[in-house]
Amino acid sequence: MMCVLALTAAVLAACSSGRPDARDAADELAAGLTRQDVSKVPFVAGGREPQADLERIVKSMDGAKPKVSVEDVSEDDDTATATLRSTWTLSDDDWTYSTPVTLSYVGETWQVRWSAAVVAPDLAADDRLRLRTTLADRGDILGAGDTPIVTERDVRRVGIDKTKVDAAQVDASARALAQLVDIDADAYAKRVTQAGAQAFVLALVVRADGGGAPSQEQLAGVPGAVQLAGSLPLAPTRTFGQPMLGVVGEATAEIVQKSKGAVQSGDMVGLSGLALRYDRQLRGTPAVTVEAVPSAAGAEPRELFAGKAVAGKPLRTTIDVDLQASADDILADVGPASAIVAIRPSTGAVVALSSGPGGDGSDTAAGGRFPPGSTFKLVTALTLLRSGLTPSTDVPCTPSITVDGRTFTNYSDYPGSAIGDIPLRSAIANSCNTAMIAERDKAPQADLADAAAALGLGPDLDLGYPAFLGSVPTEAEGTERAASMIGQGRIEASPLAMAVVAASIAKGERVTPTLLADTPTTAAAAAKKPLSPQEASQLQELFRGVVTDGSGRFLSDVPGGPVSAKTGTAEFGTDTPPRTHAWMIATQGDLAVAVFVAEGESGSQTAGPLLETFLRSAAS
Template sequence: MTLDRARDDAPALRPRPRHRRGPAALGLVGAATLLVVGTLTACSPKPPGPDEAIDTLTKAIETGDFAAVEFAAGSGDAAAAAELRTATFAGVEPWVPDVERGEVTVPEDDPDSATAELTYTWDVDDSDTDWTYATQVSLARDAEDAEVWRVAWTPGVLVPDLQPTETLRVTRVQAQRGRVLGAGDQVIVEPRGVRRVGVDKTLVDAAGQEAAARALGAALALDVEAYVQRVAAAGPKAFVEAIVVRDGDPQYDVDALVATPGVRAVADTIPLAPTRRFARPILGTVGSATAEIVEKSEGAIAAGDLTGLSGLQRQYDALLRGRPGLTVEAVPADGVAVRQLFATEPTPGTDLRTTIDPATQTEAETILEDVGPASAIVAIRPSTGDVVAAASGPGGEGMSTATLGQYAPGSTFKVASALALLRSGLTADSPVSCPPTTSVDGRQFSNFPDYPSSALGEVPLRTAFAQSCNTAFISARDKAQQSALVDAAGSLGLVPDANLGFAAFLGAVPSDSDGTDHAASMIGQGRVLASPLGMATVAASVAAGATVTPRLVVDADAATATTEDDATTGASDGPTPAPAAATSRPHVPLTSGEADALRTLMRAVVTEGGGSFLQDTPGGEVMAKSGTAQFGDAANLQNHVWMIAIQGDLAVAVFVDVGDYGSTTAGPLLERFLEAAAG
């Protein structure tokens, strides 16, 4: 028998079930027959099974590219399969299933057919619960090419019992958002009543819709033309929101707004702080997810979801928003006989705990409400590092001046300069030279215009510090090299690369300064930068007798930030300043003896220097330091003004972007704050 003839006799070559044969049966089989079969087996490789074809199909279902799939007659083609997959799965985008080959069955009596199980796994959220199911697909070997297996394609291959007219739909139930808590777990942010004000296009005709949009836009001082276009572009039955007004907000007369035909106010609740201004640059806002947030979430957030848009609400959104409940349904074209395929219950969000004391924060914001330039008050508990207030005045236009501002700290930085001098061997009683002026490489430095003449000449370091003698600190610069200033600032917590669990900048001292730049560094000018949070940390470290790291978010390491970028840039509704260039150095620990000496110097500011107005402040002994830092061109110099203070277990920094002097502009604000804190 030749090989060609053997192929014509196809039944003789197909694998058959093997049966046990007795000796009589074996005896009937001739030796020649056994030889032929053995030869044919050796020469004819076993045709491939369906596994490769099934794997090709699973990949196609995952990717949507069916070009490599062989389809059975009447089952359509690659284009039709791709179209069905796209239409079926469109409602669950951007989810993509993971499809794997399951059990494959090849009947013994029909080795040219097969049935395979496909197991689907949909990772629908960040929980351990996935949407899983199995479908069946039939395959058959091609009649003319034994190497090819063809797929019998049906909608049921994608989803069990899926009908040709059915598609998938996902319904989301938003989870209850976590609250933001303050000191002692006092509630700061929780659901509060609001009214969404906008144009309801069902209430008026086209002409009335435009008129309503123009009237509402003008009343709210919006970009009128932009809002008119939004209303025109929305669907015929749309409600086009213009503003969300919290209940009781005296700034808006909602009743007057809705008096315009076509304008409507819809009651709702959203997470809000006690007042519109309360720590807003730090806490951030909550609202409907933007297209960018939806895209970056990779399916965790959908259009219309309530999500953090800025600040801590954005940074810790994954923690706060919880997990939505999901229902996946197969929906027919007529929308009647809807089948539920999968469902999960919503998981409430987790509360975010902070150290902000609501009463203290409110008092700080009240003090700053009439300050025109950018301003800030930051208060820290030295014993714990807890930030109890971080208020930014309205002049910052939404930026967190308190935690992100970068300004020359002026003479408040002399606390760090004094520490460097103490480490060089000086004491509070060591004599230093305080001339009216001093020159460095041709640049003249002087004291502030009203510097007392009685404190000029050879004076103790205590006096030079208390009266804020610039020339004394600059004259002593050789005893405190720039590297010593960097180390001293770090010992007091003023470091450029602190990771605090919230968007913050503490300070930066350049390590490569010499000449006039080093001289300027000695008095907190030149390229030295600090934030109000940073200078409050300096005061807190002096009070604690050890380096303090400010803490605003409790258990920040355990909380999950949305992204690292959000953690560093998302805390403000306004622009975030670029970080200052500085070299990070390991800080030298602050000793209790050094802190004692610094407290002596800061107390002298109150007993014999420019902070004498704080002597009678209720609440105990006050230690302080004022600061003024010039900026701008020579013809129009202006002053950043500062004052820092310690009283009991409270360290405070007050800053105003433009003022006269630290003691005269920032000082009264500090005094009011300390009086309020003392009760």
């Protein structure tokens, strides 16, 4: 009997629950609008197909989606009214509104009455939404003393204006202009042909104060070709600070996709270097506008929402504009990859970071990995000083030395007067290879790595910019061990790293380089054995001796105070005779400099003249 009563109660409970709650249907609609997929929402039959209509309405919202929730639902017999709350996060602005939605109870289910106004308030049946962005003012890249480096500069945009040329002439005009400005004719003609009938299709951008643009007479000969005035964030010259600064241009498809709506097609963004890495800071926040666009020809769009642009913030660097320009000019005609790096020993500020055009756009200055050759002998000297030698200690400089079957010699024009048992200061001044190798038992490989770290070569640092600070293995045997004593084998450094070594010797303690003024580089962990005052004094003596008594004598008359320097030549490749990298590092006052040429005669012959020119320009 009790079982029968229980079953009867359950049936009565199911019946008494009546029809479903209208809120469930409203919640399902809100979830579908959030996903922009309402294909599973029950709608009242008749009228437009809701999913297709929704896709039409939001097609021009560039992938933006709202977050929709149900605020309230009220039921009155077979009709219910739900209030939806929609929030679109557009850049840094939120567009929030409420919309009423009517539901009807049909066939034992609550069904939604679809209309365009379900998506956004006051949308007429044929209206659609359109998202527009207006870019904010881009922040400048500044140099030392907040001198503008990359800032808005006048340009000329050359291209085809399709409103000024007959459709039948478009392809021929595009090809003629492409030939005129020396770009791929097929690719440009395709872009012009596929663009809208009202489009201006860019072919070339040139600086207003430079050459390279076709003359007005030349453009007049190509129907539809025009030149428009504009501006772009640019450095003082096309080559200034490249590739460090990078370039700004139209966003690539990959950048647009990765931005998740923050960047739209056609936006100007950083494409490389600092401009790319700090693009979000420099780009700022665009102003976002949402419009209701009627379908009727000639009808004006209605503004539904307008956000505010937030200008980009400048990026402050330590680059000295005059020194950077001088370094760039000096390297302009150097064929192989090359670099000049300059640092202030007192602060670690990087004041010039120049990579020559021979590197084909690669960052030779900060990212290059090359054996530093004899410039590394100052690290070797520190290791020997720590073993008990002094600048006056005699070391054996022989014409050659053989290690495990490999013969090492000095460079071809090594002075005969510096052969024999000579003081360490003379071996460094004249760059004797054999003396360094002969003393290798007094400079274990691990100690060599420790000495390098004490001078800033090797510690991993984050400059806020990709950089390689060098690598010195802690273990090496045989010929590799011998080669390590003269900066070869597996030892690698960038020009930036060797400028740090020079700066550390000048300051008497390890220097941490900094490129970004507002975010100084965090110093690496303390060296296992930091440079002592006595060691610093002895290294400074050896460094200076290269100019007073050795291979750097040609720098003795450079104005501006005493110069210390070290030449370096490093063999590479398998050619016979081997090809050589050319290095030279120097200090003068509060300036430490490294010069590198990927292939040259020697440090003094190839890198030396470039270094001298740079020092003289810095002193003027």
